[in-house]
Amino acid sequence: MRADLRQLQALVAIADHGTLGRAADALHCSPSALSMQLSALEARIGQVLTQRTGRGLRLSAEGERLLPAARDTVQAAERFAQLARAAPVDGQPTPAVPVVVGTILDPPAIRLGEFLRAVRERGPQLHPELRHGISGSVLREVQDGRVDLGFFLGEVEGPGWRVQTLAPVRYVVVAPRGWQSRLEGRQWEDLAALPWIDTPRESVHHALLQPVFGGRARATVARVDQEASMLDLVRAGFGLSLAREAVALREAHVGGLAVSREHRLDTTLSLGALGRQDDPARAAALDTLFDAAAAVWRSGP
Secondary structure (H helix, E strand, O other), X not given: OOOOHHHHHHHHHHHHHOOHHHHHHHHOOOHHHHHHHHHHHHXXXXXXXXXXXXXXXXXXXXXXXXXXXXXXXXHHHHHHHHHHHHOOEOOEOOOOEEEEEEEOOOHHHHOHHHHHHHHHXXXXXXXXXXXXXXXXXXXXXXXXXXXXXXEEEOOOOOOOEEEEEEEEEEEEEEEOOOOHHHHOOOOHHHHHOOEEEEOOOOOHHHHHHHHHHOOOOOEEEEEOOOHHHHHHHHHOOOOEEEEEHHHHHHHXXXXXXEEEEEEEEEEEEEEEEEOOOOOHHHHHHHHHHHHHHHHHHHOOO
């Protein structure tokens, strides 16, 4: 019994994405074609590998048992293809392929070092150029063609995007030392009357707070576009802001800042690029970058 590579790719995609639709999008095929690959694999090995749930598909116990071997086989095939693309032609080295990556937050938060190392392993011909920004500006630069792909928090608007969700991210309210009593037991509308450190409309802070406060105006005392600057102003007593929960708890422990975990807002960290690529070399480079991110974030925090 030999399994076809496409059938193993179908099994891995279902494990990673949880629904036929999302898995088919990841493999650039139709849901019906993906379903046929899964059915053929199950018929070939005589085992049921997936089960339907209320939210999509999950692997059966047998599917979970076989998944590591399937993933290893798929990754080995991808690695072979990447090495073949990078091999010298007629003794000449493969030309370097520049790729522009938009980054946000701090490098550890997006596991930037691990990501770039995984990119180097899979595509040694790729030469990343990093451009730091905030979520909205990174997405705008991707859309304008100045950045090939980028990390972002939140959602993208409009069709035509290729998005890979990496991890959930929780934001909480952080305030100066001694302000804990001004946060506890308060409603969001109560917090609107306190001084806030504002952020640009392109930031995830703005996107998260907008539906919470709606049309209600906040008392803003400053505006910043970098998390480090925002925290400096909170430490200096200027006012409230949102911060990633892990960052806020660290600041509470080290610097005594007030934190309200009652006021929490959830979002996701993702990697995004335009879905349509007319240049095959550029499309292959993006495939490598997305594969590298999936390998890094699949390994756990």
